[in-house]
Amino acid sequence: xxxxxxxxxxxxxxxxxxGRLVSQAYLLTGxxxxxxxxxxxxxxxxxxxxxxxxxxxxxEAWTRKVLHNLCIESWRRKGLExxxxxxxxxxxVEERGHxxxxxxxxxxxxxxxxxxxxxxxxxxxxxxxxxxxxEVPEGTVKSWLSRxxxxxRAQIRPxxxxxxxxx
Amino acid sequence: MTDDLAxxxxxxxxxxxxxxxxxxxxxxxxxxxxxxxAWRTHFPRIDTKLVGASAAVVxxxxxxxxxxxxxxxxxxxPTTERTAPRGWVAYSAYGLQLSVPKSWSVQPFGQCPRGNTxxxxxxxxxxxxxxxxxxxxxxxxxxxxxPYTASHDGSTAQDNAAALALYSADVAATRNGRSLIVNGxxxxxxxxxxxxxxxxxxxxxxLTGSGPAAEKVMRTLATVTTSASPAPGTVYGTAYxxxxxxxxxxxxxTYVRIQPIDKSLVAHSVGVLNGNYSATxxxxxxxxxxxxxxxxxxxxxxxxxxxxMITAPPIVCQGM
Numbered sequence: 001x002x003x004x005x006x007x008x009x010x011x012x013x014x015x016x017x018x019g020r021l022v023s024q025a026y027l028l029t030g031x032x033x034x035x036x037x038x039x040x041x042x043x044x045x046x047x048x049x050x051x052x053x054x055x056x057x058x059x060e061a062w063t064r065k066v067l068h069n070l071c072i073e074s075w076r077r078k079g080l081e082x083x084x085x086x087x088x089x090x091x092x093v094e095e096r097g098h099x100x101x102x103x104x105x106x107x108x109x110x111x112x113x114x115x116x117x118x119x120x121x122x123x124x125x126x127x128x129x130x131x132x133x134x135e136v137p138e139g140t141v142k143s144w145l146s147r148x149x150x151x152x153r154a155q156i157r158p159x160x161x162x163x164x165x166x167x
Numbered sequence: 168m169t170d171d172l173a174x175x176x177x178x179x180x181x182x183x184x185x186x187x188x189x190x191x192x193x194x195x196x197x198x199x200x201x202x203x204x205a206w207r208t209h210f211p212r213i214d215t216k217l218v219g220a221s222a223a224v225v226x227x228x229x230x231x232x233x234x235x236x237x238x239x240x241x242x243x244x245p246t247t248e249r250t251a252p253r254g255w256v257a258y259s260a261y262g263l264q265l266s267v268p269k270s271w272s273v274q275p276f277g278q279c280p281r282g283n284t285x286x287x288x289x290x291x292x293x294x295x296x297x298x299x300x301x302x303x304x305x306x307x308x309x310x311x312x313x314p315y316t317a318s319h320d321g322s323t324a325q326d327n328a329a330a331l332a333l334y335s336a337d338v339a340a341t342r343n344g345r346s347l348i349v350n351g352x353x354x355x356x357x358x359x360x361x362x363x364x365x366x367x368x369x370x371x372x373x374l375t376g377s378g379p380a381a382e383k384v385m386r387t388l389a390t391v392t393t394s395a396s397p398a399p400g401t402v403y404g405t406a407y408x409x410x411x412x413x414x415x416x417x418x419x420x421t422y423v424r425i426q427p428i429d430k431s432l433v434a435h436s437v438g439v440l441n442g443n444y445s446a447t448x449x450x451x452x453x454x455x456x457x458x459x460x461x462x463x464x465x466x467x468x469x470x471x472x473x474x475x476m477i478t479a480p481p482i483v484c485q486g487m
Contacts, residue, residue, distance in 0.1 A: 007202060011202075014198035014201070020190070022189055022190070023186040023187070023188075023192070024186070024189070026185065026186075026188065026192060027185045035189060036192055036194065040194060040195070043198070044204060047201060047205050048205050076362070099184075099185045102181045117178070121175060121178050122186055149175045152178050152181075153175065156177070156178075156181050
């Protein structure tokens with residue numbers, strides 16, 4: 001049975017962390033509705049295990065981990081649907097332009113690399129914190145970051161250059 | 168931030184821009200509504216729309232298979248029948264069996280893979296699992312359509328849509344995919360990279376596999392035999408005191424297997440919290456009851472089937 005103070009704490013957590021988490025879901029899925037739905041689902045799971053979640057050092061880190069896994073699962077599902085329904089993979093991502101290219105570049109990475117890149121380059125976590133969250137050695141994180149950046153840069157570079165050309 | 172790895176400005180700038188766009192997305196529900204949904208979905212009602220839609224999909228599959236469009240224009244290429252290697256262990260559900268090495272982790276309704284893992288029944292292994300995507304082999308066997316599959320956890324329209332979309336993908340897959348005969352069973356196969364999706368229309372079952380040993384394990388699929396260990400099923404139930412108002416019970420629910428009868432006649436019990444209980448049990452018919460002070464409580468029975476989640480009738484205690 002949850003207490004009223006749990007509800008207050010959860011509501012405050014929801015209000016505080018929503019923006020940060022939904023933006024990550026958007027970066028990983030490239031679709032607004034999917035990002036909102038998955039973020040809500042992650043919060044729902046956090047609430048279902050609220051006592052356990054609040055016992056952790058960072059409830060947001062726990063929820064973020066759940067959210068990232070939901071997004072990665074979504075990649076798999078959508079990739080499967082796209083491949084077998086004849087839809088071009090690019091069409092799965094609704095948003096166009098540079099958002100789309102970054103999202104597609106992230107999707108082309110192995111899931112742990114994509115998470116490492118998001119945590120470090122997107123959210124500004126240190127290598128040590130990223131390693132702690134991914135439960136891998138720091139050296140592994142550095143290697144993932146290096147490889148991940150190379151792949152992402154290669155895919156978003158044309159857009160960046162186009163950007164500069166427009167100015 | 169102390170960091171000995173030089174940041175890549177191009178990547179960081181691109182991410183900052185997309186994160187900024189994403190940050191503008193507002194929630195479509197309030198926190199309070201989300202909390203209420205958690206209560207509702209803890210013991211979800213069967214979604215009639217999902218049942219209807221799932222039934223329609225099944226009818227479509229059966230029709231297409233029978234009528235021909237999904238039937239391969241080429242003769243089936245029966246695959247070599249492979250029995251499981253010596254020492255492997257067979258598990259059954261949905262009239263099927265699948266064999267895995269003894270060292271594998273076998274998880275009915277499991278949550279997190281542990282090394283090489285066989286999931287039977289609906290699993291939710293995306294939930295914060297340390298070994299998710301770690302390179303082991305994961306094979307899952309579940310039934311479709313299964314209303315609980317979609318509504319057990321999130322119970323959102325998107326879940327239902329996703330479940331149906333997957334099933335639709337199964338159907339579409341037969342255009343690009345293959346029709347196989349595996350140990351006498353007709354299987355529709357879709358392959359994405361190293362991931363495999365098998366639909367067994369006759370049993371309304373779905374197998375998924377990823378990882379190096381997935382196909383080898385899936386090739387042991389066969390019609391159930393007595394040598395296989397039946398996977399357990401899960402029963403969900405409610406218990407309440409019916410007085411002036413309906414009061415959820417907290418305490419214990421006792422149960423005994425009545426078919427096949429448990430000759431030891433030992434009753435077991437499981438906790439009931441705020442009127443809700445659940446138990447994962449070997450297949451059979453069970454009788455459940457509870458006690459609440461001097462109130463007279465009904466007993467209810469429910470049939471547990473391998474790999475399925477069922478809902479038992481409510482236990483009602485009549486108060487003063």
